Amino acid sequence: MIRIGALISGTGSNLEAVRQACEAGEIDGKIVFAGADKPSAKGLAIAEKAGVPTFVVDYASIIKTFKTSFEKFSLPADFDINQVVAQSRLFEGGVPTDEEIDFFRTRAAAEAGLLSHMAAYSFDLLILAGFMRKLTPYFIDRVNIDPAAPRIMNIHPALLPSFPGTDGYGDTWRYGCKVGGCTVHFVDYGEDTGPIIGQKAFPITPSDTLETVKEKGLQLEWQLYPECIRLFAEGRLKVTTRPYGGAAGETRERRVVNIS
Numbered sequence: 001m002i003r004i005g006a007l008i009s010g011t012g013s014n015l016e017a018v019r020q021a022c023e024a025g026e027i028d029g030k031i032v033f034a035g036a037d038k039p040s041a042k043g044l045a046i047a048e049k050a051g052v053p054t055f056v057v058d059y060a061s062i063i064k065t066f067k068t069s070f071e072k073f074s075l076p077a078d079f080d081i082n083q084v085v086a087q088s089r090l091f092e093g094g095v096p097t098d099e100e101i102d103f104f105r106t107r108a109a110a111e112a113g114l115l116s117h118m119a120a121y122s123f124d125l126l127i128l129a130g131f132m133r134k135l136t137p138y139f140i141d142r143v144n145i146d147p148a149a150p151r152i153m154n155i156h157p158a159l160l161p162s163f164p165g166t167d168g169y170g171d172t173w174r175y176g177c178k179v180g181g182c183t184v185h186f187v188d189y190g191e192d193t194g195p196i197i198g199q200k201a202f203p204i205t206p207s208d209t210l211e212t213v214k215e216k217g218l219q220l221e222w223q224l225y226p227e228c229i230r231l232f233a234e235g236r237l238k239v240t241t242r243p244y245g246g247a248a249g250e251t252r253e254r255r256v257v258n259i260s
């Protein structure tokens, strides 16, 4: 049985789908905590009702302290801005802007808060279930103890690599796509760029609205996330490196997930 931790920001419907799949025996697993980035996350109440321990790290208040009462703000002792900037692929390369440096500092402070709550639980897998915050290498490296065996999963509301970011269904809809979908992937140092584990797609017809696109997508998310977590629990996911030739004849590579 695997122990699953979850991070949420919203209604927690994916968390609930995964929890129910565990309870039904479809996943040999158990949700051991649910953490949120804001006290108002509705999913917290759903988790608590199901007996799942919860915690909150209030990102907004940490960011506010940084901006308005810097003397009260503290960085984690083991935070190294140069290392995080060098590793991260959240922003375009080159010299980081002041805003980007501030982003990494405030996120590291919040992520240290997450890590200190999470330290109370042992877990095999961390799932992001509608967690609307970017994670930095500071956090990712402290969860992925073995870089060859990533263990943070995310569900994204679009068919990656199309439409990364916070509004996948909205972007799909506005673009006029005739197919939408959702993707489960391991988290890496970029934004929604990690190795893809599974995807599901649905047709978008002339009678669809943004609302119906979101509804269709969420229905598929509730199937896809448990399926992917089940594969993880069964030890069937392996991340490997796939080399390929670039346009200029150079050798490039990408990390991909092999499913056995």
Ligand code: GRF
Pocket (backbone or CB within 6 Å): 008, 009, 010, 011, 012, 013, 014, 015, 043, 129, 130, 131, 155, 156, 157, 218, 221
């Ligand atoms: C989902 O559409 C997920 O793909 C996105 O945020 C939404 C979260 O929904 N990242 P919920 O909180 O699981 O209900």
